[in-house]
Every structure is written in structure tokens, then in C-alpha cells.
Amino acid sequence: MNTVIIACQTLQNELEAAMAACNFSCEVRWIESGLHNVPKKLHATLQEHLDQCDGFDTVLLVMGYCGNSVADIETHDFQLVIPRVDDCISLLLGSVTSRRRQSAGGCTYFMTEGWLQGERNIWKEYEYAINKYGPELGQEIFDTMFQNYRNLALIDTGCFDITAAAGETKQIAGKLNLSYVQLPGTIGYLKDLLAGRWDPERFLILPPHSRLESTQCTCWEDPAENS
Numbered sequence: 576m577n578t579v580i581i582a583c584q585t586l587q588n589e590l591e592a593a594m595a596a597c598n599f600s601c602e603v604r605w606i607e608s609g610l611h612n613v614p615k616k617l618h619a620t621l622q623e624h625l626d627q628c629d630g631f632d633t634v635l636l637v638m639g640y641c642g643n644s645v646a647d648i649e650t651h652d653f654q655l656v657i658p659r660v661d662d663c664i665s666l667l668l669g670s671v672t673s674r675r676r677q678s679a680g681g682c683t684y685f686m687t688e689g690w691l692q693g694e695r696n697i698w699k700e701y702e703y704a705i706n707k708y709g710p711e712l713g714q715e716i717f718d719t720m721f722q723n724y725r726n727l728a729l730i731d732t733g734c735f736d737i738t739a740a741a742g743e744t745k746q747i748a749g750k751l752n753l754s755y756v757q758l759p760g761t762i763g764y765l766k767d768l769l770a771g772r773w774d775p776e777r778f779l780i781l782p783p784h785s786r787l788e789s790t791q792c793t794c795w796e797d798p799a800e801n802s
Contacts, residue, residue, distance in 0.1 A: 576632060576633050576771075577630065577631050577632045577633065578601045578631060578632075578633045578634070578635060579601060579602045579603075579604065579628055579631045579633075579634055579635075580601055580602065580603045580604065580634075580635045580636075580637055581603075581604050581606065581621065581624050581625070581634060581635070581636050581637065581638075582603055582604070582605055582606065582636075582637035582638065583605075583606050583608055583637060583638040583641075583663055584605045584606060584607055584608040584689070584693070585608040585663055585687070585689035585690055585693055586637055586638070586663055586666070586667075586689055586765075587605070587689060588687070588688060588689055588732070588734040588735050589667060589687075589689070589732050589734050589760075589762050589765060590603070590637050590765060591734075592732075592733070592734040592762055593762045593765035593766045593768075593769055594769060596762070596766060597766055597769045597770055599769040599770075604624055606620055606621065606624065606638070607620070608689070608690075608693040609693060614641065614642035614643065614644040615644075617641060617642070617644040618644040618645070618646070618647070618648065621636075621644065621645065621648055622648050622649065625648060625649065625650065625651070625655070626651070628651065628653055629651065629652065631652075631653050632652070632653050632654065633653055633654050633655075633656065634650070634653050634654070634655045634656070635656050635768055635769070636655060636656065636657045636658070637658075637666075637765065637768070638658075638662075638663055638666070639658060639660040639661050639662040639663055639664075639665060639666055640657075640660070640661055640662065641661075641662050641663070642662075643789060645657060645787055646787060646788070646789040647786060647787060647788075647789070648786070648787050649784075649785070649786045649787075650781050650782070650783055650784060650785050651783065651784065652783050652784070653783055654780055654781065654782055654783055655780070655781040655787075656768065656773055656778055656779070656780050656781075657778065657779045657780075657781065657787075658764060658768060658777065658778060658779075659671075659776070659777050659778060659779055660764070661674075664685045664730070666764050666765070667687065667730050667732055667760045667761065667762075667764075668685075668730065668758070668760060668761070669760075669761045669763060669764060670764075670777075677728065677758055682723050682724045682725055682726075683724065683725065683726040683727070683728045683756065684697070684721070684724050684726070684727050684728070684753070685728050685730055685758075686727065686728065686729050686730065686740075686744050686747075687729070687730045687732060687735070687740070687760070688734075688735035688736070688739075688740045689735075691740060691743055691744070697747060697751075698743070698747050701713070701717055701747070701750060701751070704716050704717060714750075717750075717751060718751075718752065721751050721752075721753065724751075724753055725753065725754060726753055726754045726755075726756045727744060727747060727748040727751065727753040727754070727755055727756065728755075728756040728757070728758050729741055729744045729755070729756070729757050729758070730758050730759075730760040731757055731758065731759055731760055732760035732761065732762060733760070733762075734762065737757075741755075741757065764777070779791060
């Protein structure tokens with residue numbers, strides 16, 4: 576199988592760990608993580624990458640539906656395999672169900688080292704607001720943005736230095752008046768994707784020369800999570 580991966584830069588640590596664990600090797604084309612803040616641009620960039628996948632018979636997409644940014648994308652001579660998750664957070668927590676369960680105690684903002692290193696991560700946005708509007712107004716802006724959140728959760732996927740990431744995340748939590756939470760993550764979903772274990776309940780397979788309709792962008796529950 577001639578395969579290429581298109582992946583969100585945020586997931587680099589986890590994808591590289593999954594590839595090593597599966598002894599899987601192929602070309603990886605990275606998408607800038609900051610594009611997730613602008614779904615239309617993310618959609619356009621994703622389609623540009625797909626348009627350049629001539630010569631491959633399979634494209635593995637390492638990201639979720641991410642604001643429905645995958646709707647209306649088109650394949651060419653290849654099949655496209657997409658995890659059935661709303662976003663990258665559910666991918667790293669193992670399922671949409673697991674993500675909902677972790678959020679049951681109150682609205683939670685999730686982080687990994689990949690998010691901390693992103694081009695437009697929450698800490699950089701906070702510092703930008705403080706520098707632009709001053710400490711008082713900048714803090715007020717972020718207090719308003721996060722007024723419905725209770726927790727700032729760091730997902731420990733085992734693929735980065737958790738001590739360093741925890742220290743930075745705790746600092747951010749303090750500034751945003753949120754409770755710090757540390758959650759266990761997993762690369763199991765990524766390993767299943769690489770290994771070709773494409774359970775239709777967990778993966779959407781778009782055939783060659785097809786368009787992904789918005790009605791297909793449905794996150795089904797993971798049977799393993801419901802058992």
C-alpha cells in the first residue's frame with residue numbers, strides 16, 4: 576500500500592511515537608496547527624495537500640473533523656481514511672465518549688505539549704493581549720473568554736516531558752483562574768489508524784474520486800467505550 580500521512584503539527588509527538596511503535600514509515604505532510612482557529616483556511620489548506628497526493632493509493636488524515644473543516648473535501652486516485660472524532664482532543668483521549676466523560680465535571684480546556692508549542696497557543700495569545708491592552712484590560716478580556724471554563728487539563732500521552740509541560744500549564748491555569756487537571760492520554764487511536772484497523776464505527780473511509788458530504792461528518796460513539 577502506497578501511503579502518505581497528512582497530519583496536524585500539534586500531534587507530532589504522538590504521531591511519531593505511534594509510527595515507531597507500529598514500525599510504520601511513510602511520508603508525513605504537516606498542517607500548521609494555528610489554522611485550526613480559522614476552519615475555512617484549514618479546509619483550503621487540507622484540500623491543497625490532497626490535490627498534491629498523486630501517486631498514492633491511501634491518505635491517512637491525522638486530525639479530527641475540527642470545526643467541520645473536512646466537509647466537502649475531495650479525493651482523487653486515493654482513498655482517504657479519517658478518524659471519526661470531533662477534534663484532536665478526542666483523538667488523544669481515545670474517543671468522543673471519553674472526552675465527554677472527562678468534561679462532565681465542568682467545562683475543560685485541554686492541552687498537550689503540542690498545543691503549548693503551537694504558533695498561536697493560549698499562552699502566546701494571553702501575553703499578546705496583556706502587551707496590547709495592558710495588564711488590567713488584557714486580564715479582563717481573558718477572564719471573559721474563559722468565564723464558562725473550570726479546568727485547564729494537560730493530557731499526558733507519554734510522548735513528551737510531562738514535568739516541564741505541567742509547570743507551564745499550571746502557570747497558565749493560575750493566570751486564567753482555572754483548576755489544573757492532569758489526564759491520561761493514549762496513542763491507541765493513532766496506532767489503529769496506522770495498522771489498518773479501520774473499524775467503521777471509529778474511522779470514515781472516503782473512496783477515490785469522492786466528496787465528503789457534511790452529513791457524513793458524524794462522530795459515532797466508540798463501542799469499546801460504551802461496553
